[in-house]
Amino acid sequence: MVMELRRPERTFTIRQLCTEFKATPRALRFYEDKGLLTPARDGMNRVYSYKDRARLILILRGKRVGLSLQEIREILELYDEGDEAAHQNAHSLKKFREKIVVLERQREDIDGAIQELHAACERLETHLSQKRPDLLPKAADYDQVLRARLDGHAEMAMGK
Amino acid sequence: MVMELRRPERTFTIRQLCTEFKATPRALRFYEDKGLLTPARDGMNRVYSYKDRARLILILRGKRVGLSLQEIREILELYDEGDEAAHQNAHSLKKFREKIVVLERQREDIDGAIQELHAACERLETHLSQKRPDLLPKAADYDQVLRARLDGHAEMAMGK
DNA sequence: CGTCCCGCTTACGTCAACGTCAACAGAGAA
DNA sequence: TTCTCTGTTGACGTTGACGTAAGCGGGACG
Numbered sequence: 001m002v003m004e005l006r007r008p009e010r011t012f013t014i015r016q017l018c019t020e021f022k023a024t025p026r027a028l029r030f031y032e033d034k035g036l037l038t039p040a041r042d043g044m045n046r047v048y049s050y051k052d053r054a055r056l057i058l059i060l061r062g063k064r065v066g067l068s069l070q071e072i073r074e075i076l077e078l079y080d081e082g083d084e085a086a087h088q089n090a091h092s093l094k095k096f097r098e099k100i101v102v103l104e105r106q107r108e109d110i111d112g113a114i115q116e117l118h119a120a121c122e123r124l125e126t127h128l129s130q131k132r133p134d135l136l137p138k139a140a141d142y143d144q145v146l147r148a149r150l151d152g153h154a155e156m157a158m159g160k
Numbered sequence: 161m162v163m164e165l166r167r168p169e170r171t172f173t174i175r176q177l178c179t180e181f182k183a184t185p186r187a188l189r190f191y192e193d194k195g196l197l198t199p200a201r202d203g204m205n206r207v208y209s210y211k212d213r214a215r216l217i218l219i220l221r222g223k224r225v226g227l228s229l230q231e232i233r234e235i236l237e238l239y240d241e242g243d244e245a246a247h248q249n250a251h252s253l254k255k256f257r258e259k260i261v262v263l264e265r266q267r268e269d270i271d272g273a274i275q276e277l278h279a280a281c282e283r284l285e286t287h288l289s290q291k292r293p294d295l296l297p298k299a300a301d302y303d304q305v306l307r308a309r310l311d312g313h314a315e316m317a318m319g320k
Numbered sequence: 321c322g323t324c325c326c327g328c329t330t331a332c333g334t335c336a337a338c339g340t341c342a343a344c345a346g347a348g349a350a
Numbered sequence: 351t352t353c354t355c356t357g358t359t360g361a362c363g364t365t366g367a368c369g370t371a372a373g374c375g376g377g378a379c380g
Contacts (some may be wrong), residue, residue, distance in 0.1 A: 015326075025327080030368060044328055044375085056278075064269045066226055068366075078280055093284045100277050107270050109224045110263050116218075117260050120238055124253045175356070185357080190338060204345080204358050235331075 011040075013046040021060055031059060036073050055079075065103065071095075171200075172208040180222055191219060196233050215239075225263065 008044040014025050031037045032046075036059055048056075055076055074092060099149040174185050191197045192206075196219055199206040208216075211263055222232040307311060 013326085024369080026368065026370085029328090045272070046327085061269050061273060063367095064266060065273045069272075070366095075277075075280060076294070078283065086181055089284050090288060092280060096195070096277050096281050096284070096365095100274055100281075103274050103277070106224060107274075108225050109221050110267050110270070113221060113225045113227075114260055114263050114267075117235075117256050117263070120235065121253060121256050121260075124249050124256070128250060173356085182340080186338065186340085189358090194337095206357085223337095 008050050010050060012053060014046050014048070017053060017056060021056065023056075023060070028056070031056075031069065034073065036069060036076060037148055066106065067099075071099070081141050170210060172209065172213060174206050175184065177208055177213060177216060184222070185217075188216070191216075193231065194229050194233065196229060196236060226266065231259070293319075 012020075014028055015021065017028065018025055028037065028046075032039065037048075037052055038056060039048045039052050042088060058076065059069075059072050062075070063069075068074075074095070078089070078092065172180075174188055177183065177188065178185055188197065188206075192199065197208075197215060199208045199212050201207060218236065219229075219232050222235065223229075227235075234255070238249070238252060284288055
């Protein structure tokens with residue numbers, strides 16, 4: 001029987017996910033310990049499904065936006081409990097809305113910070129161009145970097 | 161001689177700044193310990209200037225966007241060293257540009273997270289409206305909250 | 321056969337960013 | 351004077367998110 005790679009039936013080892021997302025085995029086991037992941041087992045070894053991988057993606061992004069593992073777990077739990085605990089969910093709804101507000105504020109902060117950094121960069125550039133024009137590095141590279149980032153946005157959704 | 165309040169000459173006690181920005185004395189002293197603030201002294205007591213206050217604002221926003229105190233200090237140092245250390249500044253310039261890229265990515269992450277939270281909220285709402293319509297709380301409040309936030313944006317700049 | 325390498329568990333270590341507590345001082349109010 | 355408030359300096363505790371090290375087992379390779 002052929003192994004169906006690249007199909008939803010595909011599975012991953014801990015190391016495959018680690019190298020793909022630049023995490024460490026310790027981190028994945030830690031997430032599991034905290035209830036964010038529950039991979040299957042082959043004997044002792046962990047076996048991650050596509051769904052586990054999708055959850056991991058959400059975990060990592062959650063971390064990048066400053067959510068705690070606890071908060072991330074609450075979000076993830078909404079996806080696998082098809083229903084039940086309606087009372088708890090009413091609470092979740094409130095927390096989520098609050099979190100949205102926090103994130104919107106955070107986005108404004110980020111925009112502000114980006115502007116300040118741009119201003120600081122300009123100051124530095126003019127300062128350097130006057131006193132040490134030699135040190136001015138690859139200045140135009142930056143725009144290229146920005147433009148290069150307008151491409152790959154692998155949108156992942158949770159399993160149906 | 162009259163105290164010129166509300167003027168750049170005004171000074172602040174540690175508690176005034178703390179209550180204004182919902183920080184703690186411990187935190188401000190900690191920032192000072194790490195070199196992010198250097199308030200004047202009246203005997204033993206700290207005396208914060210308008211400039212110190214502006215720095216504090218930057219510190220707090222830096223924290224909200226996920227910068228470490230170390231990174232924030234580097235940014236602040238660019239403001240009070242009018243010049244000098246051109247070699248170091250060339251390094252700072254590079255780091256700042258990298259940080260801008262990181263922040264732009266972070267903003268994308270936040271947008272994605274907001275969308276997911278919105279989706280989760282909708283799921284929860286329909287779920288609740290079907291099984292427990294009684295628990296559906298002030299649903300429309302949320303939009304009001306959002307609209308309420310389109311106002312006060314106290315833009316602070318560093319002292320000349 | 322030994323020896324890597326990957327994986328597992330258990331347990332202790334670490335780092336940032338403060339919180340908490342002790343012990344003290346000066347300024348005003350009762 | 352005695353409280354109470356606000357301030358100070360250490361020094362130690364805490365929390366979250368892992369890192370690191372010890373010790374063991376199982377395949378694969380030379």
